[in-house]
Amino acid sequence: MNGRLLAGLAALLLHAAVFATPAQPVVTHVDQPALSAAQLGVIVNDDDPDSVAVAEYYRQKRGIPAANMIHVRFPPGHDTLSREAFAALERTVDAATPAEVQAYALTWARPFRVDCMSITAAFAFGFDPAYCASGCKPTRRNSYFNSSAARPFEAHRMRPTMSLAAASVADAKRLIDRGAASDGSNPDGTAYLVSTPDKARNVRAPGYAALRAHMRPAFATEIVETRGLENKPDVMFYFTGTARVPGLDSNTFLPGAIADHLTSAGGDLFGNGQMSVLRWLEAGAAGSYGAVQEPCNFPGKFPVPALVMSHYLQGETLIEAYWKSVQMPGQGLFVGEPLARPFAGVKIDARDGGITLSARLFAPGVYDIQAAPSMMGPYRSVARVRIAPGTRQIRLSRVAPAYYRVARAP
Structure with a gap:
């Protein structure tokens, strides 16, 4: 049998295999929408060598398209950016953002604030004082809150933003590695809902019992009364309310873990006496959230544990699940590996x-x-x-x- 005849027979058999009805039903696709690398814009400060190094590592690790690498320049090292300086950055970013981009990742730890807003909220919404508050007052709501939208910019005209913040380039690389390692891992960990004696900060605890009852069929969930967990080998979610969390390093966080503490200044990354959210990432979490300005103890200004867990377990990325869980995020900083997606599949x-x-x-x-x-x-x-x-x-x-x-x- 000659080669041309063999090739023709192979093509015929392939055609028959593709177009023949199977003997058993076959599912070719199950829709589980989530943000992809092609939809994430990575903003890099070319005047900050650490930002450049983190951005390049993330681009390679996640396969971010070259067109999605958005370059800006500003003096690094300051905690706060003025609204005027941010306006100039925003114009540069808007002009360079491809139409397909639905969310942003920032590749620096400083600045983490724009005037009275967190820098992640400022890039998501644009700077707007309505997302701030002087004193104990509510702020403008997040239209993306508990949304089913898979393309937030198209649906809500905002791009959720997360900071790949870390104390060093090495820490940022470890964070990125953990996020990528989590994809599709479907871990059998535990969600720890920690109720503390800190009455002012323990305001999410009244909802824990209902959350546990609802979530237990899908994921192991425990309510623990303590100041801080110790020696837990399977932490996937950890929600608490306290200024400082003891015992962090004694626990094992699974790849893709989410953890945060409700307090006034967890998003002040480099210290004011309260624990920085960077401690969660250094302990092994893939994402966290903290306030950069006094939010008072409004539960709506912090992640709703039930929503974080539900959206994450449904196969959404970390940035989607976290952003959809905060009703008033203007004063809060989202940090972590945006594309971590442990429950896909x-x-x-x-x-x-x-x-x-x-x-x-x-x-x-x-x-x-x-x-x-x-x-x-x-x-x-x-x-x-x-x-x-x-x-x-x-x-x-x-x-x-x-x-x-x-x-x-x-």
């Missing part, structure tokens, strides 16, 4: 004429079931299913042999 079991889809947690809503005679399509809608909050498994019974896709209904 859906397990598919097709047998006995049915399909079972399993995930750590499905996003609630209406899903469109589409079928096609070949992997290439054409696909048509054959059913719709409504997924309730807390669902971990979808079972489609008595499904005809075909190729299927499952996607959130518009």
Whole structure:
């Protein structure tokens, strides 16, 4: 048999394999939308060698497109940027941001504040005093709060922003490595909801019991009354309220872990007597959050643990889950590895004429079931299913042999 005939036969067999109806139903795609590297803009201060080094390491580690590397220049080393200096930076960033970019990562630790706003909120919304407060007052709300939007700039005209902040380039690289290592790991850790004797800062604790009852089917959740956890080997979530958290280094944080403490100045990264959120990252967490200006103890100015956990467990990235959990983030700094995504992925079991889809947690809503005679399509809608909050498994019974896709209904 000559080579040309062999090549033709191989092509024919490939064509038949692609277009033949399978003997069992096959799922070709399950929609689990989340931000990607192609949608993240990385802002680098070319006058800060540490920022340049962190940005380059992150670009390589995450495969950030070269066009998404956004270069600015300003004197490094100051905690606060004036609103006038920020306005000039914002114009440069706006002009250089590709249309596909939906979120930003900052590659410096200083500055972490713009006048009265956190720098992450300023880049997300633009500088606006309505996101600040003088005294114990609410601020402008975050329209992205608890949103189902997968493309925040298109849906809300804002780009959630997270700082890859660290005390050194080496610490930043370790943070980036932990975030990347978490992707799809689906860890079996524990969420620790820590209730402290600090009444002024323990204001999230009244919601812990309801959160534990709701979340336990999807993730192990414990309420602990203590000033600080010690010797825990499986920390995936850690929420508490206190000015300083003892015992951090005795615990093991799993890749992609989220941890924060409700207090007045955790986002003041380099010290005012309260614990900086950088201590969480140094202990092994992938993300944290802290205030840069006195927020008072408004729970709405801090992450809502139930929302952080729900969005993260549904397969969203760290930046999405965290930003969707804070109702009034203008005074709060988001720090961490934005693209960490430990709970991505859906397990598919097709047998006995049915399909079972399993995930750590499905996003609630209406899903469109589409079928096609070949992997290439054409696909048509054959059913719709409504997924309730807390669902971990979808079972489609008595499904005809075909190729299927499952996607959130518009």
